[in-house]
Amino acid sequence: MLVALLLLLALSNAVNVYGDVEICRLNPKLDPRPHSVSILEFGAVGDGKTLNTIAFQNAIFYLKSFADKGGAQLYVPPGNWLTGSFNLTSHLTLFLEKGAVIIGSQDPSHWNIIEALPSYGRGKDVPDGRYKSLINGNQLEDVVITGNNGTIDGNGMVWWDSYKSHSLNHSRPHLVEIISSDFVVVSNLTFLNAPAYSIHPVYCSNVHIQNISISTPPESPYTAGIVPDSSNNVCIEDCFVSIGFDAISLKSGWDQYGINYGRPSEKVHIRRVHLRAFTGSAISFGTEMSGGISKVLIEHVNIFNSNSGIEFRTTKGRGGYIKEIALSHIEMENVHTAISAKGNSGSHPDDKFDPKALPLLDHITLKDITGKNITIAGSLSGIEESPFTNICLSNITLSTNSVSSSKWECSNVSGFSDSVLPKPCQELGNPSNSSSSSCFYLMSLGQKTAAI
Numbered sequence: 001m002l003v004a005l006l007l008l009l010a011l012s013n014a015v016n017v018y019g020d021v022e023i024c025r026l027n028p029k030l031d032p033r034p035h036s037v038s039i040l041e042f043g044a045v046g047d048g049k050t051l052n053t054i055a056f057q058n059a060i061f062y063l064k065s066f067a068d069k070g071g072a073q074l075y076v077p078p079g080n081w082l083t084g085s086f087n088l089t090s091h092l093t094l095f096l097e098k099g100a101v102i103i104g105s106q107d108p109s110h111w112n113i114i115e116a117l118p119s120y121g122r123g124k125d126v127p128d129g130r131y132k133s134l135i136n137g138n139q140l141e142d143v144v145i146t147g148n149n150g151t152i153d154g155n156g157m158v159w160w161d162s163y164k165s166h167s168l169n170h171s172r173p174h175l176v177e178i179i180s181s182d183f184v185v186v187s188n189l190t191f192l193n194a195p196a197y198s199i200h201p202v203y204c205s206n207v208h209i210q211n212i213s214i215s216t217p218p219e220s221p222y223t224a225g226i227v228p229d230s231s232n233n234v235c236i237e238d239c240f241v242s243i244g245f246d247a248i249s250l251k252s253g254w255d256q257y258g259i260n261y262g263r264p265s266e267k268v269h270i271r272r273v274h275l276r277a278f279t280g281s282a283i284s285f286g287t288e289m290s291g292g293i294s295k296v297l298i299e300h301v302n303i304f305n306s307n308s309g310i311e312f313r314t315t316k317g318r319g320g321y322i323k324e325i326a327l328s329h330i331e332m333e334n335v336h337t338a339i340s341a342k343g344n345s346g347s348h349p350d351d352k353f354d355p356k357a358l359p360l361l362d363h364i365t366l367k368d369i370t371g372k373n374i375t376i377a378g379s380l381s382g383i384e385e386s387p388f389t390n391i392c393l394s395n396i397t398l399s400t401n402s403v404s405s406s407k408w409e410c411s412n413v414s415g416f417s418d419s420v421l422p423k424p425c426q427e428l429g430n431p432s433n434s435s436s437s438s439c440f441y442l443m444s445l446g447q448k449t450a451a452i
Contacts, residue, residue, distance in 0.1 A: 023234060023235040023267060023268070024235040024237045024271055026235070027208070030144060030146070032073075033066075033070065033072050033073040033091075033092075033093050034069065034070040035063070035066045035069065035070070035071070035072035036072065036073040036075055037059060037072070037073075037074060038074075039052070039055055039056065039059055039076050040077065041059070042056075042058045043055050043058075044059075045079075047079070048079075048080030048101075048103060050082060051082055051083065051084065051105060051110065052081050052082060053084040053086060056083055056086040057086050057087075059074050060074065060086065060088060060092065061089075064089040066091070067089065067092075068091075070091070071090075071091030071092060071142065072091070073092070073094075074092065074093070075097065076094070076097060076100040077097050078099030078100050079100060081100065082103045082105060083102060083104070083105065083134070084105045084107075084110025084111055084112075084134075085110070085111050085112055085131075085132040085133065085134055085135075085136060086135065086136070087137065088136065088137040088143055088145075088178075089140065090141045090142055091143075093144040093145075094135070094144070094145045094146070095147050095148075095150075096150020096151070096152070096189060098148040098149050098150060099150070100147065100150040101150065101151040101152075102134070102135075102150075102152045102153070104134045104154045104155045104156075104173075104175070104195070106157070106158040108158075111134075111173050112131070112132040113129050113132070114130060115129060115130075116129060116130060116171075117179075119203075119229075119252070119253030119254065119261035119263065119290075120254045120258070120288070120349065121256070121349045122350065124172075124196070125170075125171035126169070126170060127349075127350075128170055129170045130170050130171035130172070130173070131170050131171065131195075132173060133174040133175065133176060133177035133200070134154060134173060135152070135177075136179075137178040137184075138178075138180060139179070139180045140181040140184075141181065142182075143183070143184050143185070144186075144187075145176060145185070145186045145187075145189065146185065146188050147189050149188060150189055150190070151190040151191075152176070152190070152192070153191075153192040153193055154173075154175045154191075154192065154194040154195050154198075156193040156195040156196075156216065156223070157193065159196070160221055160223075163222070173195050174194060174196050174197040175191055175195075175197070175198045176191075176199045177201075177202065178200070178204055178207075179202050179204070180202075181203075181204050181205075182204065182205045183205075184206070184207045184208070185208045186199055186207075187209070187211050187212065188210075188211050189212050190214075191212060191213070192215055192216070193215075193217075193220070194216055196222070196224070197223070197224045197227045198214045198223075198225050199214075199225070199226045199227065200227045200229060201228055201231050202229040202230055203231065204232075204234075205231065205232050205233050206233045208235045209226055209236045209239065210235070210236075210237050210238055210239070212239050212240075213241075214226070214243060216244045218244060218278040220243075220245075221244060221245070222245045223243055224243060224246040224249050224280075225243045225247045225275075226239070226241065226248045226249075227246075227248075227249045228251070228268055229253075229265065229288075230251070230252045230258075231265055231268075232265065232267050234267070234268045234269070235269050235270075236268075236270045236271075236273065237270070237272050237273070238273070239274075240273070240274045241273065241274070241275050242275075242276040243278070244278055244279060245277060245278070245280035246277055246281055246282075247273075247276065247277045247280075247282045247306075248270060248273070248275065248284070249281075250268060250284070250286075250289075250293050250296065251265065251288045251289060252264050252265045252289050252292055254288040254349050255319070255353040255354075255357070256290075256352060256353050256354060256357070257349060258288060258290025258291045258319075258320060261291060263291050264291045264292035264294060265291070265293045265294075266292070266293070266294045267295050268295070268296045268297070269297050270296075270298040270301070271300050271301075272300045272301075273300075273301055273302070274301075274302045275301065275303050275304075276303070277306040278305075278307065280307060281306070281311035281340070282306045282310070283301070283309070283311070283327075284308075284310075286314050287313035287345045287346030289313075289318060289321075289322055290318050290320040290357075291320055292320045292321045293321070293322045293325075294321065294322070294324045295324050296324070296325045296326070298326070298328075298330075299328050301329070301331070302331050303331065303332045303333075304332070304333045304335070305333075305335075306332075306334070307336050307337070308335070308337045309330070309337065309338045309339060309371070310327060310338070310339050311337075311341070312340070312341040312342070312364070312388075313342050313345035313346060314342070314346075314359040315342075315343060315344050315383075316344075316383060316385075317353040317357050318357065318358075318359040319357035319358070319359060321361070321362070322359070322360070322362075322364070323360060323361070323362045323363045325363070326365045327365070327366045328365075330366070331369075331370055331371075332369070332370070332372070332398075333371065334373045335373075335374055335375075337374075337375065337376040337378075337379050338371050338374045338376070338377050339369075339377065339378040339379075339380070340378070340379045341361065341379075341381065341382065341391070341413065342379075343359075343382045343386075343388065359386060360386065361382065361386075361388040362388070362389045362390050363390045363392075364391050365392040366392070366393050366394075367392075367394040367396070368394075368395050368396075369395070369396040369398070370397050371398035371399060373399065373401050374399060374400050374401065374404070375400065375401055375404050376400075376404060377404075377407045377422055377424070378407075378409070378424060379408075380408075380411075380425075380428075381410075382411065382412030384412050387414060389413075390416075391414070391415030391416075391428060393415070393418070393420045393424060394417070394419060395420075396417075396421070397420075398421065398422065400422060408424050409425070410424070410425035410426075410428065413428070414427055415428045417429055
């Protein structure tokens with residue numbers, strides 16, 4: 001009777017609190033732009049050798065004049081379009097036709113140097129600034145990057161070699177980075193060989209990423225697929241990501257810089273994605289999470305041939321929080337560690353961080369998960385001064401392989417489990433009534449999202 005009452009109360013709370021997190025149900029309608037020009041009209045040559053940076057810059061400068069006239073489209077026809085960095089503008093659609101490939105130049109002088117993001121305080125790879133991404137937007141509204149399965153190829157090999165040889169002068173660029181913008185759509189494209197991240201919306205609202213394919217080879221160091229960063233109202237759906245490190249990674253700033261900037265990633269909905277992460281995690285939270293990450297719903301995910309399936313990362317000095325996260329209907333195969341939470345993960349931007357800034361990891365639910373050929377079912381290691389709490393597991397079956405010597409590893413965590421195989425560690429086995437109430441609440445979120 002008590003269980004039924006708790007579940008009924010949880011379902012009621014879920015409808016009231018999480019009804020506005022089903023971002024993917026708000027599928028944006030892309031109306032045709034009233035004006036359209038081809039990149040050919042600006043002297044571009046699609047031979048894969050001619051540098052077309054000025055052509056892209058001139059075309060977008062021209063189309064900027066249509067922003068108050070319903071916007072415009074820049075059409076990229078079939079061909080290999082070599083370019084350096086260029087900026088988008090508001091009320092613009094960048095459309096890549098089938099057979100169109102935008103290729104990033106391998107000459108670093110074709111990529112401008114810009115300041116570090118304020119929530120990071122420095123470049124990620126090296127302290128001194130960072131290279132501007134191939135395709136950029138800043139303080140824009142209504143931006144669409146789409147096509148008929150055209151391709152954006154970062155040509156990242158030279159950047160990966162420089163990273164491995166410690167010869168970078170500035171941090172690597174991304175393929176697409178949109179900053180402080182509203183209503184952003186990325187769809188129907190293939191992204192290849194990003195120097196670092198493939199798609200990086202940061203300080204953005206109302207972002208829809210749909211029906212894209214992302215690939216980098218296994219040896220590409222610390223490459224990531226889709227990285228929502230201090231952004232809200234984000235939908236990621238119907239995507240395929242095969243990446244060197246993290247496939248989808250949620251972030252929100254680094255130590256004191258992220259704390260001071262104070263913009264969380266929240267209201268993020270991820271569904272129907274196929275993910276492979278060779279050396280990182282298919283889905284990760286952090287380790288840069290100092291602005292906070294919350295109200296995230298993830299469902300119907302296929303994870304395969306990955307180092308880690310789902311991973312939460314933080315450390316002392318981060319501050320911030322990871323809370324109110326619900327994951328359900330996850331399938332894994334050939335994954336080393338299915339579920340991971342690390343309280344000692346990542347480095348610090350400098351020595352100015354506050355070691356007493358302890359992160360919070362609380363109210364996490366994982367349910368309806370299956371796995372084949374798993375080496376470690378779960379490895380959860382919290383922080384002694386700030387344990388990870390309300391970790392809730394339900395209806396999870398993970399078939400471990402013969403290599404597995406330890407099914408579960410836990411320290412400084414607490415929570416609840418029900419119908420979990422192999423049997424999880426004791427810290428997740430015998431909660432108080434208050435803990436189980438919190439877990440029922442989170443599990444109801446998974447039941448709710450399953451109907452989406």
